Amino acid sequence: MTEQHEQGRKAHAEGKARHENPHDINTENWSRWMDGYDQAATEAMCRKDTA
DSSP: OHHHHHHHHHHHHOOOOOOOOOOOOTTTHHHHHHHHHHHHHHHHHHHHHHH
16 A cells, blocks of 8 residues: 555544545645545445444
């Protein structure tokens, strides 16, 4: 995982909104951050569905 991926996961855990991605949309860092955020959101949803 990249630093940006971890930042995205952390942002989700802190309750930040998806649109708060701090990276320029035209960069790979933006995509990596979104991947981390979306992965954390999906994992949280799966945990909720099995609880």
